[in-house]
Amino acid sequence: MKLANKGLSLASRGLQYKLRIAFSLMSIIPLLVCVYLFFIYSPYISGVPFSNLQIVISLIISIGIAVIGFLLAKQIVDPIVTISSQVKNIANGEYNKTIEISREDEIGDLGNALNQITRRIRDNMDELRNYGERTKEINDEINKRVIVLSGLLQISNLITQGAALKEVFDVTVSRLAQLKNSTWVLLVTKEDPGNFKICAQQGISDSLQDSLLEESGVSRILDLMLLNKNGLIVDKQQTDGKAIELQNMFGTINLLFMPIFRHARVAGFLGIGTSHPDVEYTNDDSELLVVFAKQISIAIENDYLANRVQRLEIKDTLTGLYNKNFIVNRLDEEIKRAVIYQRPCAFLLFSIENFEAFLSSAGELAGEDALKKIAKLLEKNCREIDKVARYGDSEFAVILSEKNKKQSVILAEEIRKKIEDFFVQEKKTGLAVCGAVSENPIDGACAKDLVQKAEDLLKSAREEKNVIKS
Amino acid sequence: MFPLKKATEKLLGELLIERKVITKENLDKALEAQKERGGLIGEVIVELGMAKEEDVAHAITAQYGFPFLPLANYEIEAEVLKIIPENVCKQYCLMPVDKIGNNLTLAMSNPLNKEAVEDIEEITKCNVQIFVATTTDIRNAIATYYKK
Numbered sequence: 001m002k003l004a005n006k007g008l009s010l011a012s013r014g015l016q017y018k019l020r021i022a023f024s025l026m027s028i029i030p031l032l033v034c035v036y037l038f039f040i041y042s043p044y045i046s047g048v049p050f051s052n053l054q055i056v057i058s059l060i061i062s063i064g065i066a067v068i069g070f071l072l073a074k075q076i077v078d079p080i081v082t083i084s085s086q087v088k089n090i091a092n093g094e095y096n097k098t099i100e101i102s103r104e105d106e107i108g109d110l111g112n113a114l115n116q117i118t119r120r121i122r123d124n125m126d127e128l129r130n131y132g133e134r135t136k137e138i139n140d141e142i143n144k145r146v147i148v149l150s151g152l153l154q155i156s157n158l159i160t161q162g163a164a165l166k167e168v169f170d171v172t173v174s175r176l177a178q179l180k181n182s183t184w185v186l187l188v189t190k191e192d193p194g195n196f197k198i199c200a201q202q203g204i205s206d207s208l209q210d211s212l213l214e215e216s217g218v219s220r221i222l223d224l225m226l227l228n229k230n231g232l233i234v235d236k237q238q239t240d241g242k243a244i245e246l247q248n249m250f251g252t253i254n255l256l257f258m259p260i261f262r263h264a265r266v267a268g269f270l271g272i273g274t275s276h277p278d279v280e281y282t283n284d285d286s287e288l289l290v291v292f293a294k295q296i297s298i299a300i301e302n303d304y305l306a307n308r309v310q311r312l313e314i315k316d317t318l319t320g321l322y323n324k325n326f327i328v329n330r331l332d333e334e335i336k337r338a339v340i341y342q343r344p345c346a347f348l349l350f351s352i353e354n355f356e357a358f359l360s361s362a363g364e365l366a367g368e369d370a371l372k373k374i375a376k377l378l379e380k381n382c383r384e385i386d387k388v389a390r391y392g393d394s395e396f397a398v399i400l401s402e403k404n405k406k407q408s409v410i411l412a413e414e415i416r417k418k419i420e421d422f423f424v425q426e427k428k429t430g431l432a433v434c435g436a437v438s439e440n441p442i443d444g445a446c447a448k449d450l451v452q453k454a455e456d457l458l459k460s461a462r463e464e465k466n467v468i469k470s
Numbered sequence: 471m472f473p474l475k476k477a478t479e480k481l482l483g484e485l486l487i488e489r490k491v492i493t494k495e496n497l498d499k500a501l502e503a504q505k506e507r508g509g510l511i512g513e514v515i516v517e518l519g520m521a522k523e524e525d526v527a528h529a530i531t532a533q534y535g536f537p538f539l540p541l542a543n544y545e546i547e548a549e550v551l552k553i554i555p556e557n558v559c560k561q562y563c564l565m566p567v568d569k570i571g572n573n574l575t576l577a578m579s580n581p582l583n584k585e586a587v588e589d590i591e592e593i594t595k596c597n598v599q600i601f602v603a604t605t606t607d608i609r610n611a612i613a614t615y616y617k618k
Binding site: 337338339340341342343344402403404405406407439440441442444445 | 558560562563580586588593
């Protein structure tokens with residue numbers, strides 16, 4: 001309480017003091033005035049008759065004093081009402097408001113204290129908002145990283161699963177499109193003869209694709225980009241010819257290009273661009289694109305090696321027979337030999353009848369077992385110089401050197417019968433094969449002709465069941 | 471039916487030595503050359519200039535009883551050509567000459583090629599009557615007639 005220092009002004013007095021005065025003014029003082037007047041002017045005490053004027057004056061004075069008391073009380077209560085309504089506003093979230101009470105009593109103190117609290121709340125709210133914004137930024141950043149990481153994980157999964165290259169490219173492009181909401185994404189790779197190919201894209205118009213490939217646009221991009229191994233970022237701050245050329249080409253201000261290297265040579269590039277004015281690509285994005293480019297490079301290398309292994313493979317892993325690729329190449333060689341020595345050479349195809357139905361009823365293992373058994377039977381019934389191969393899931397092929405059509409049909413029929421006998425009598429599974437025979441020179445002078453003929457014949461043999469067609 | 475009346479299992483090379491067309495040394499050389507470049511022994515001997523084509527043809531004729539046909543002197547009808555495709559003729563070195571009823575006259579450089587004769591029977595469903603002709607005559611005939 002600062003009562004001691006205050007002068008006569010009521011404004012500086014304490015609330016309790018003011019209340020006491022207001023109460024006195026409103027009740028005690030008018031009453032005292034009335035009593036005083038009564039005693040002074042009472043005819044029974046002073047002998048002087050009590051004039052009406054005196055009574056009226058006394059009453060007016062009393063009422064006046066009471067009104068002063070009322071005003072004083074009102075002066076006390078009003079700011080409380082004001083504070084109360086302003087506090088309500090603040091409580092409703094209007095933290096920018098201040099309580100304007102220029103008083104030096106408790107209400108003034110209360111107002112000041114509330115103002116302080118409000119200010120502190122406001123400060124805290126501001127701080128909280130800042131934190132919120134910062135958290136949002138961090139969240140965005142985390143989100144971006146998560147997208148990138150899960151994208152990379154997905155891509156590496158695809159690579160390890162040996163998925164088609166196209167699928168890896170498509171996933172990469174769709175993931176990159178999520179990076180900063182890029183307007184377009186482009187993935188270009190170099191094909192073997194040195195041509196470029198748009199492997200996957202998003203948001204690139206057909207006409208731009210054509211012009212990229214036709215007017216050696218891709219080479220131009222590489223020329224512009226490859227001065228920088230860590231990629232090329234183009235934004236509005238750059239005004240050199242190279243940046244403007246790229247911006248015009250793609251129709252966006254912000255672009256980011258990243259070369260894909262394979263064996264230290266350029267194997268293509270990744271490009272993203274955005275027309276969003278607030279988004280600019282940073283070195284962080286560039287680093288992320290490096291990782292994507294490396295993944296693409298791994299995928300391309302993997303695909304190349306897998307293809308090479310497949311090309312080099314000549315045996316079927318399950319049956320140990322030659323594979324389709326080998327047998328077809330071998331057939332060409334056999335035909336060449338046959339032509340030189342004026343000899344025939346035949347190509348047989350066998351297909352297991354209803355193999356899928358057998359698989360679904362007997363199971364995979366029984367299916368594999370049957371395939372192995374048929375492979376054995378085929379090898380057993382052919383000569384050593386003949387080549388036996390697994391031609392498809394349930395198909396087998398045989399090259400019969402030096403055998404003409406008649407001899408081959410007889411042999412094929414023998415084999416068909418033996419397989420049938422084996423599965424009907426010994427295994428009781430009822431598996432059977434049908435077959436087709438094509439021969440050089442009657443059915444053609446190259447492997448392609450013979451294979452085509454045999455496949456056509458096999459189709460009709462499947463329809464007739466248990467036959468050899470020639 | 472296959473009309474082969476093979477009197478002996480002798481190989482062509484031995485036959486030619488017997489008939490004094492070539493010497494043993496010639497045959498060894500020819501066999502070596504055959505190993506290197508492939509082809510039929512009769513053709514290799516002719517290519518090396520050790521014997522004439524006619525000598526080889528006559529040796530076969532005499533040994534196996536096939537009649538010789540100087541193919542160059544014959545005119546072959548277009549209808550006959552349709553019976554056997556060109557690539558079959560080329561591969562087996564043979565030429566259809568004439569067809570009367572179900573009998574097909576065939577000129578072959580190697581009438582012992584049983585598989586070839588069976589294939590021709592398979593395609594034509596005819597009885598095949600085999601004549602021996604020189605490889606050159608047959609190749610010329612194929613080039614001439616199948617071009618038309």
